Amino acid sequence: MPTGNQPMMDSNFQSEPLRLNDLIDDLVARHGMWRVVRVLIARIASPRARRPLTDNLSDHLRRDIGLPPSHPPPNVPEPRF
Structure with missing residues (x-):
């Protein structure tokens, strides 16, 4: 936590956003x-990498990675009082 007049540390190492045109140039x-x-043509024509199996x-x-469970949760009977 910054104290006094200290600014928070910025984890972005780029001083300004990169533009696609600048990268291509x-x-x-x-x-x-x-x-x-x-x-670029070879990359477009090559087969896509397979996604990792989950x-x-x-x-x-x-x-944790945002996927649904592989099996539905078990049915738990309602408690009887």
């Missing part, structure tokens, strides 16, 4: 337009 300047285009995760881990 930098890539083209470093590697050349045709190489960048060739890599079948073997416990329900606690599934809940």
